[in-house]
Amino acid sequence: MRTLIQGGWVVGFQNGHHAIIEDGVVVLEDDAVLHVGPSFDGTVDETIDAKGKLVSPGWINIHAVANIDIQTLGLDASQPAFTSPRAYAVDNVGDVEFTGDRLRTSALFSVVELLKGGATTIVEISTMAPSRFEVPRDEAPVLAEVAGELGARIYVSHKFRAGKRYMDDDGVMKYHWDEEAARNAFEYAKSVVEEYEGAYEDRVRTMLFPYQFDACPAELLRDVKIAAREMGVPVHMHTSQSLFEFHDCLRRYNKTPVQLLDSIGFLDERTILTHLIYTTAHPASGFPTGDISDLRLVADRGANVAHCAVVYARHGKILGSFSRYREMGINVPIGTDTFPQDLITEMRWAALACKWTDRDRNRGTAREVFNAVTVDGARALGRDDIGRLAPGAKADVVIVDFTPLHIGPVDDPIKALVYTASGTDIETVIVDGKVVVKEGRVPGVDESELVRKASEAHMWQKGRFVGQNPTGRPAEVLFPSTYEVM
Amino acid sequence: MTKLIEGGTVIGFRNNQHVIIPDGQVVYEGNQITFVGRGFEEEAAERVDARGKLVMPGLINHHMAFGVHMQLFRQDAARRNYFTSGIGMGVRPPDADPSVGPTSSDWAASAEYAMATAMRTGSTTFVMVPNYGGHPYRGRVGSDQDLVDMVAAIGMRGYLALPYMSGGVRGKPDGTIEWVKRPEQGWDGFEQAVEFARRFDGAEEGRIRTFLFPYQADNCIPELLKASKEAAAELGCTLKIHVAQYLLEFYEMIGRTAKTPMQFLNDVGFLGPEVSLTHSIFTTSHPWLPYPVWDDTDIEIIADSGATVAHCPVVFARSGVAMHSLSRYVRAGIPVALGTDTTPHDMVMEMRAASLMSKLTDNDSTSGLAREVFDAATLGGARALMRDDIGRLAPGAKADIVIVDLDQTHIGPVAADDPIKALVYCANGDDVDTVIVDGIKRVEDGELLDFDRAALRERAEAFNERLRANVAEAVYQGRPLTEFYEPAFPDWEK
Numbered sequence: 020m021r022t023l024i025q026g027g028w029v030v031g032f033q034n035g036h037h038a039i040i041e042d043g044v045v046v047l048e049d050d051a052v053l054h055v056g057p058s059f060d061g062t063v064d065e066t067i068d069a070k071g072k073l074v075s076p077g078w079i080n081i082h083a084v085a086n087i088d089i090q091t092l093g094l095d096a097s098q099p100a101f102t103s104p105r106a107y108a109v110d111n112v113g114d115v116e117f118t119g120d121r122l123r124t125s126a127l128f129s130v131v132e133l134l135k136g137g138a139t140t141i142v143e144i145s146t147m148a149p150s151r152f153e154v155p156r157d158e159a160p161v162l163a164e165v166a167g168e169l170g171a172r173i174y175v176s177h178k179f180r181a182g183k184r185y186m187d188d189d190g191v192m193k194y195h196w197d198e199e200a201a202r203n204a205f206e207y208a209k210s211v212v213e214e215y216e217g218a219y220e221d222r223v224r225t226m227l228f229p230y231q232f233d234a235c236p237a238e239l240l241r242d243v244k245i246a247a248r249e250m251g252v253p254v255h256m257h258t259s260q261s262l263f264e265f266h267d268c269l270r271r272y273n274k275t276p277v278q279l280l281d282s283i284g285f286l287d288e289r290t291i292l293t294h295l296i297y298t299t300a301h302p303a304s305g306f307p308t309g310d311i312s313d314l315r316l317v318a319d320r321g322a323n324v325a326h327c328a329v330v331y332a333r334h335g336k337i338l339g340s341f342s343r344y345r346e347m348g349i350n351v352p353i354g355t356d357t358f359p360q361d362l363i364t365e366m367r368w369a370a371l372a373c374k375w376t377d378r379d380r381n382r383g384t385a386r387e388v389f390n391a392v393t394v395d396g397a398r399a400l401g402r403d404d405i406g407r408l409a410p411g412a413k414a415d416v417v418i419v420d421f422t423p424l425h426i427g428p429v430d431d432p433i434k435a436l437v438y439t440a441s442g443t444d445i446e447t448v449i450v451d452g453k454v455v456v457k458e459g460r461v462p463g464v465d466e467s468e469l470v471r472k473a474s475e476a477h478m479w480q481k482g483r484f485v486g487q488n489p490t491g492r493p494a495e496v497l498f499p500s501t502y503e504v505m
Numbered sequence: 506m507t508k509l510i511e512g513g514t515v516i517g518f519r520n521n522q523h524v525i526i527p528d529g530q531v532v533y534e535g536n537q538i539t540f541v542g543r544g545f546e547e548e549a550a551e552r553v554d555a556r557g558k559l560v561m562p563g564l565i566n567h568h569m570a571f572g573v574h575m576q577l578f579r580q581d582a583a584r585r586n587y588f589t590s591g592i593g594m595g596v597r598p599p600d601a602d603p604s605v606g607p608t609s610s611d612w613a614a615s616a617e618y619a620m621a622t623a624m625r626t627g628s629t630t631f632v633m634v635p636n637y638g639g640h641p642y643r644g645r646v647g648s649d650q651d652l653v654d655m656v657a658a659i660g661m662r663g664y665l666a667l668p669y670m671s672g673g674v675r676g677k678p679d680g681t682i683e684w685v686k687r688p689e690q691g692w693d694g695f696e697q698a699v700e701f702a703r704r705f706d707g708a709e710e711g712r713i714r715t716f717l718f719p720y721q722a723d724n725c726i727p728e729l730l731k732a733s734k735e736a737a738a739e740l741g742c743t744l745k746i747h748v749a750q751y752l753l754e755f756y757e758m759i760g761r762t763a764k765t766p767m768q769f770l771n772d773v774g775f776l777g778p779e780v781s782l783t784h785s786i787f788t789t790s791h792p793w794l795p796y797p798v799w800d801d802t803d804i805e806i807i808a809d810s811g812a813t814v815a816h817c818p819v820v821f822a823r824s825g826v827a828m829h830s831l832s833r834y835v836r837a838g839i840p841v842a843l844g845t846d847t848t849p850h851d852m853v854m855e856m857r858a859a860s861l862m863s864k865l866t867d868n869d870s871t872s873g874l875a876r877e878v879f880d881a882a883t884l885g886g887a888r889a890l891m892r893d894d895i896g897r898l899a900p901g902a903k904a905d906i907v908i909v910d911l912d913q914t915h916i917g918p919v920a921a922d923d924p925i926k927a928l929v930y931c932a933n934g935d936d937v938d939t940v941i942v943d944g945i946k947r948v949e950d951g952e953l954l955d956f957d958r959a960a961l962r963e964r965a966e967a968f969n970e971r972l973r974a975n976v977a978e979a980v981y982q983g984r985p986l987t988e989f990y991e992p993a994f995p996d997w998e999k
Contacts, residue, residue, distance in 0.1 A: 031997055040997040057999065091919045094926050097871045132914045333930070335864035335872060359915035359931045368861065370581075374825035375865060378793075382825075384581035386993040424622040424958065425849035425934055428969035430578040433993035438577055438823065439849045441933040442915055467557075470917030477918035501876045501925035504525045505517065505542070 020452070022047045023063040027072040027421060028432035030389075031055040032407035037076075037389070039432060045074055047414040050220070050452040055408045067447065071422045073432050076408045077139025077172075077415030077450065078362045079396025082255075082293050082325040082354025085133075085143035085162055086117060086125040087477050090357050092484070092498050094333060100497030104489035108151075108185030108195045115483040116155055121476045126158075126165040128473040129360075131461045134171055136442045137362040139415035139450045140396065140405055141166065141173040142255065142354065144228070144293075152197055153179040153204035159211045167219030169464075170455040172415065174400070176226045176255065177211045179204030182234035186489045194234070201239055205229075205246075212250050222451055224400075225252055232258040232276055233267060241283040244290070253400060254285070255325075258292040265297040265304060275299055277313040286320035291399055293325040293354070296338055311347065318348040323399040326391070327356035328368040341373040341391075342382035352396040353388065361442030362392055363419075370437055385437040414452035420444050506550045507534050508944075513555025513908065514924045516562060517541040518897035523879070525924060531560055533904035536710070536944035541898045557912035558938060559924050562898050563629025563662075563905030564852040565886025568745075568783050568815040568844025571635040572615035573965055575972065576847050580823055582990040606975030607968050613646040613655055614964035615972075620659045621961060623850035625953055626934025629905040629942045630662040630886065630895055632745065632815075632844065634783075637668045637720055641690075643697055649705070657709045660947045662905065664890065666718035666745070667701045669694025671726045684723065684757060691729045695719075699736050706742065712943055714890075715742055722748035722766050723757055727773045734775055743779045743890055745815070746770070749803075750784040751826075752793065765789060767803040771810065778811035781842065781889045785814045786821065786828045801837065808838040813889035816881065817846035818858040831863035831881070832872040842885040843878070851934035856882050860929055875929040908939035910951075 029043035032055070046054040046063060054061075084090075089101065106112045117125045133141050143162055145154050159175040166173040181201035182194040205227075212225040227247045229235045235243075235256075247254045259265055259276045268276045277298055280286050298313035299306040317324065324344055331337050338344065344351050355365050366388040373383025397406035404412050419440055421429055426444070429435045448456035460466060485494045515529030518541070532540035532549065607615070616635075623631055633656075635642050646652050649667075656663040671691030676682050702715035717740070719725045719733045725746070737744045749755060749766045758766045767788055770776055788803030789796040796802075807814060814834055821827060828834070835841050845855050856878040863873025887896030894902045911920040911927060913936065920927035940948035947954060977986050 030994070033997060037994045038997040039992070039994050043997065057997070087918055091926070091930070092922060093870075094919075094923075094930055095871060095874045095876075097869075128914065128918075135914055329861075332861040332865055334870040335868045337865060358919060361915060371822040371858070372861075372865065375822060375827055375862070376825075378825050380583055380824040381581060384993065386581070389993065422959075422962070423935060424618070424625050424962070425851050427573055427577070427618070427622070427848045428962075428966045430969070430973070431580075431992045434577050434580050437993075438580060441854075441935065443913075443933050443935040466914055467912055470912055470914060473914075474918045474921035478921055481922060498922070500525065501874070501879070501923050502516070502523045502525050503519075504527065505519075505529075 020049055021053065021063040022065045022067060023059055024067045024069050024074050024416065024418070026069050026074040029055065029074045030076060030408060032076070032409040037393070037407070045408055045416065047416070047449070047452050050414050052408055052410055052412045052414055054410060069418050072446065073419040073421055073436060075417045075419065076393050076406055077417050077448070078137045078392040079140040079142070079352060079400070079406055080133060080138035080354050080360065080362055081142045081291065081352040081396050081399055082327050082356045083133050083138055083141045083143055083360055084146060084356060084358065085129045085141070086145045087128060087473050087480070088358035089146055089480055089484070090330065092481055096498065100484060100488055100492070102489055103183065103185040104487055105185050105187050107487055108183045111151060115480060115487065117476060118155060121479065122155065122158065122161055123165070124469070124472045124476050126161045128469055130162070130166045130169055130171055131464055131466070131469060133360050134169065134448055134455050134461060135445060135459065136355065136360040137417045137445050137448065138360065139172055139417065139448060140400070141171055142400070143173055143175055144255070144356070145178065152181065152183060152200040153177065156207060159215070163215045163218060163223045167223050169461065170450050170453050172222045172450050174224045174226050175211065175215055176228035177204065177208040178228045178230045179208055180230040180234035181236055181239060198236060198239070201235065205239065205243065209246060209250065212252055216252065220451065226255050227252060228255045230257060232256055233264040237272070237279060237283050240280070240285055244283070244285045247289065253289045253291060255291045255293065258295050259297040260294045262297055262303060275313055277316050281316050281320065286317065286322040288321035289401060290322045291325050292317070292322055294327065295324045296331070296336065301339055314344060314347050314349065323350045323352060325354050326351050326369060327354050327365070328372045329355065329365055330357040332368055332372055333357070337372045337376055340376040340382065341369050342377060342387060345387060350395050350398050351391055352399045353391040359442065363436060363440050363442050363444070366392060366437050385434045388437055389433050414449060416447070416449040417445060418447035420446045507532060507548065508551040509545065509549035510553045510555050510560055510906065510908070513558040513560040515541060515560045516898060516925070518899040523883070523897070529560070531898055531906060533906070533944055536904050538898060538902045538904050539900055541900065555908055557910065559909040559911050559920070559928060560898070561907050561909065562883050562896050563907050563940065563942065564627045564882045565842065565890070565896050566623050566628035566631040566844050566850065566852055567781065567842035567886040567889050568634050568817050568846055569619060569623055569628070569631040569850055570846050571633045572612065572619050573969055574847040576820065576823060578973070578986070579990050581993070606979070607971045609645060609647045611968040611971055614961065615968045616646055617655060617659065618961055618965040619850050620656065620661055621953060621956065623845065623852070624659065624661050624940055624942070625937065625948055626851040626853060627907045627909070627937045627940065628661065628850070628852050629907065629940060630664070632664040632716070633666060634846065635668060641694060641697070642667050649701055653705050653708055653713055656713060660942055660945060662712050662895070662942060664714050664716050665705065666716045667694065667698040668718040668720040669698050670720040670724040671729050672724050674724065682753065688726055691725065695729060695732060699740070702740055702742055706740070710943070716745055717742060718745045720747060722746055722770055723754045730770070730773045730775045737779060743781060745781045745783060747783045748785060749787040752787060755787040755794065765803055767806055771806045776806070776810035776812045779891060780810070780812040781815045782807065782812050783815040784817065784828070786826060790833065791829050804834060804837045804839065813840040813842050813885065815842050815844050815889065816859060817844050817855070818862045819845065819855055820847040822858055822862055823847070827862045827866050830866040830872060831859050832867060832874070832877060835877050840885050840888045841881045842889040843881045849934070852882055853928065853932055853934040856929050875926045878929055879925050904941055904944040906941040907937060909936050910938040
C-alpha cells in the first residue's frame with residue numbers, strides 16, 4: 020500500500036537535519052517512509068492532498084499526561100488542594116484514583132487528546148498524586164491496550180515510589196515511607212516491560228519509571244537503572260522539580276540531585292530526567308553564580324532533560340533555560356505534562372519562555388523547539404527511525420492546516436507553526452502508516468460522549484479531593500471559581 | 506425582533522462584575538441586550554441552542570495592529586541592538602522612495618485580513634493601530650471614506666484614527682539611531698486627525714467611533730500633546746499613545762527631559778481617564794531599569810491619573826520582553842486592556858499570554874489570574890473607551906456576543922470545572938463558533954458569513970510578497986531577506 024502526500028510545505032530530512040520542500044511530496048509504503056522530495060514518479064494507491072498545509076514528521080511527546088489531568092483544578096491557586104491526609108497516606112483509607120470504567124475513560128480520553136495534539140509517539144506519565152505508592156496495576160495495561168487499538172505509538176510504564184507525602188494533624192508535610200511496597204511495585208514494573216515491550220506491531224514499548232527522585236531511596240534507583248540496562252529500556256524520572264527537593268537532597272546526601280544520581284551510575288543516554296529545573300546553575304539554588312557543574316555532568320553523561328514549559332509557566336516557574344541547556348550539549352526534548360496536550364502550544368511556550376528567561380529574542384527559536392519534538396525526542400528514546408521524514412523511517416506524519424486566517428501569509432512554515440498555529444489546526448495524524456486523526460477527529464470515537472464521560476470523571480475526582488482534604492476547607496476555598504456562579 | 510440564546514454557560518454581569526450562569530439565557534432585540542439570566546419565557550423569533558458552549562461578551566481588542574505584521578519574518582533572527590530592547594523596525598534609508606512597494610489596495614487587504622482574523626477569533630470591537638513610520642498615514646488604504654467603508658464592510662465595532670507625530674525614530678545603515686524632529690508634520694497630521702475624528706465619529710449607526718492618536722510619547726513635542734488633549738476634550742473622544750515601549754526610548758527621554766517617559770507625559774498634563782497608554786513596560790518597576798525594587802512611582806502616576814494601560818504581551822514575549830506585571834498593575838488600581846499588536850489577531854491567545862507572562866514575571870501562580878485577563882479583554886477595554894455598554898452581557902448593553910464551543914477534547918473537562926479557566930488556559934481563537942456584533946451575526950459555525958476567505962488570503966499573500974520585496978529593495982539594497990533573517994530550516998537541496 021503506497022500513499023502519496025502532496026504538500027504544501029514538506030519538512031524533509033536531509034544531511035542530518037530538517038529541510039523545507041515547498042510543494043514537496045512524501046510517499047509512505049505500509050508502515051515506513053518510502054520517498055521524500057520535490058516529486059515522485061512511481062505509482063501510488065492513494066493520494067492525500069495537503070496543498071496549503073504543513074506536512075511534518077510526527078511529533079514525540081516526551082512527557083505526556085495519560086490520565087484526566089487533576090493539575091488543572093489548581094490553576095490560579097497558590098496551594099494546590101491536593102494534599103493527602105495522614106489516614107489516607109499511611110492507613111490507605113479513602114480513594115481518589117480512577118478504577119474500572121473511569122480508568123478506561125481516562126485512558127481513552129487521554130490518548131485521543133494526545134493524538135489530536137500531534138503526538139505520534141506518546142511517552143506516558145500518569146499523575147501519581149491520587150494514588151498510593153504505585154499507580155493502579157491495571158493502568159499501564161489499559162493504556163497499552165487503548166493506545167494499541169487506536170493505533171498510537173506509546174511508551175508505557177508502571178510507576179512506583181517508596182515515599183508518599185501527607186499532612187499530619189499539625190499541618191506539617193511528612194513522607195510516609197514503605198520501601199517494601201516500592202520493591203514489590205518495581206518487580207511488577209519489570210513484568211510490565213516483559214509483557215508489553217514490542218506489543219501491537221511494536222508500536223507499544225516500555226520503560227522503567229521510578230516516579231520521583233525525592234520519593235525513591237538511592238539503592239532503589241541504582242537497582243532500577245541496572246535493571247533498565249539489562250532489559251534495554253529507558254528510565255524516566257521526575258528530578259529537581261522543586262527547591263524543597265533540591266535542598267532536602269543536599270541535607271540527606273550532601274550532594275545535589277544531579278551529583279547523587281551520577282554517583283550511583285544513574286545518568287546515561289537512556290535516562291530522561293523530567294524538569295530538572297533546580298541545579299547548581301539555578302539562581303535560587305544558593306550556589307555561586309556561574310556554577311554550571313551540574314549541567315556539565317548531565318551533558319557529559321548524555322542524559323536527557325524533558326522540558327514542559329506550559330505546566331511550569333502556569334506556576335510562574337521556568338527552566339533557565341531551554342537554549343542554555345541545549346548549548347551545553349544536553350538533549351532537551353519537549354512534553355506537555357498537563358492538559359491540554361497540544362504540542363504546538365507547548366513548542367510556542369518553550370520558545371517564548373526561553374526568550375524571556377534569556378532576555379534574547381534569538382534564543383528559544385522555532386528551529387530548536389521543532390527539533391525538540393522531533394529528532395531530539397527520538398534521540399532520548401534511542402531511536403533514529405522516528406521524528407524525521409526520510410526513506411526507511413516510520414510512517415509517522417502530522418499534517419497541519421495552514422489555510423485558517425490566524426496562520427496568515429506564511430514566510431517561514433516552521434515559524435508560522437510555532438508562533439501562530441495551535442493544536443486545533445492539526446488536520447491529519449498518521450502513525451505507522453495508518454490515519455489515526457482525520458479532519459481533526461479520531462475516527463470511530465464519539466468525542467462528545469467521551470468529553471461528557473471525562474468531565475464526569477474529572478468532577479468526581481475533584482469531589483474526592485475536597486472530601487479528603489485534611490484542612491477541611493470547602494470546595495470554593497480549595498478550588499476557587501473565576502467568577503461567582505449563579 | 507426578539508432573539509434568544511439558551512442552554513449555554515452564560516457570562517453575565519451583576520454588581521459590576523462578571524458572573525457565571527450555567528444553563529443561562531441571553532435575549533437581544535436589534536442591537537441591544539434585553540435579558541440575561543434564567544427564566545425568560547416569552548416568545549422569541551429566533552432561538553439558538555448553545556448547549557455545550559460558552560456565551561460571553563464580545564472581546565475588545567484595544568490595540569490591534571491594523572494589518573499583517575512583519576514580525577514573524579524577523580522572528581528568532583533579529584539584530585540585537587535595538588530589536589532586543591523592544592523596538593522592531595527595518596533600517597529604512599531617508600531617501601527611500603515611499604511610493605515603491607505595496608499599493609493602497611495591498612494595504613487594504615492587509616488591514617482587512619487583520620480585522621477578519623480578529624473577528625473570527627472573538628473580537629467584536631477593535632482599536633486601530635496602523636504601522637506608521639512618520640510619513641502621513643492618510644491615504645494608505647485609499648481615501649478617508651474608503652477606510653471607513655472597508656471597516657463598515659467587515660462589520661466590527663471599530664475605533665479609527667489617523668496617527669500623527671512630530672518626527673520619528675530613524676535607524677541608520679551604520680546601526681546608530683536618531684530621533685528626527687519634524688514638528689510641522691506633527692501639526693499637519695494633527696489637523697487631519699481632528700478633521701477625520703469629527704467627520705466620522707458615530708458613522709455606521711455608531712459602530713464607527715474615532716479617537717486621537719499622537720503616536721509615540723518620544724516623538725511628540727509637549728505642545729502637540731497638550732493640543733491633542735484639548736482637542737479630545739472638545740470632541741469628546743479618547744486618546745491613545747505608545748509610551749515606555751523600549752529601553753532606548755526610556756533613556757532618550759531621561760536624557761532629553763530628566764524624566765521617565767511616564768513622568769514626562771504626566772508633567773505635560775497629558776494623562777487622564779480618557780488616555781490609553783500602550784505598552785507602558787519600562788516603568789520604574791521594571792527590573793531592567795536601575796531603580797530600587799520597591800520604586801513604583803510610575804505605576805502610581807498611572808493609577809492616580811485613571812489612564813488605562815494597553816497591554817500586548819504576545820508581541821513582546823517574542824522579543825523576550827515583558828511588562829512587570831499585569832497583576833501588579835491591576836492590583837495597583839490601573840485599568841488594563843488587552844490588544845493584539847501582531848499576527849495572529851487572536852485575543853484568546855493574547856489572554857493566555859497575558860496570564861502566563863504575568864505569572865512568570867511575578868514568579869507566582871496566583872498572578873495573571875484567568876479572571877484578571879478576561880476582565881482586561883472585556884471590561885478593561887470598555888473602560889479604556891469610556892463605555893459601559895460593551896464588554897459585558899447585561900440588559901441595555903450592545904448585542905456584542907461571542908459563543909465558544911467547549912465541547913471538545915482539548916477543553917471539555919476543564920470547562921466542566923470552570924469555563925473561564927478553560928477559555929484562558931485551554932481554548933484557541935479557532936474554537937469561537939459564533940460572533941454577533943451590534944445584533945448582527947458575522948460568524949457562524951466558525952466561518953465568516955458572506956465572506957470570501959480564500960480571496961482575502963490571496964490578497965494578503967500578495968501584499969506580503971510586495972512588502973517583502975519593498976523592504977529588501979529599500980532597506981537591504983535588493984539582497985534577499987533570508988540573508989539577514991535566517992529561516993528555521995534551510996531549503997531542500999535538489
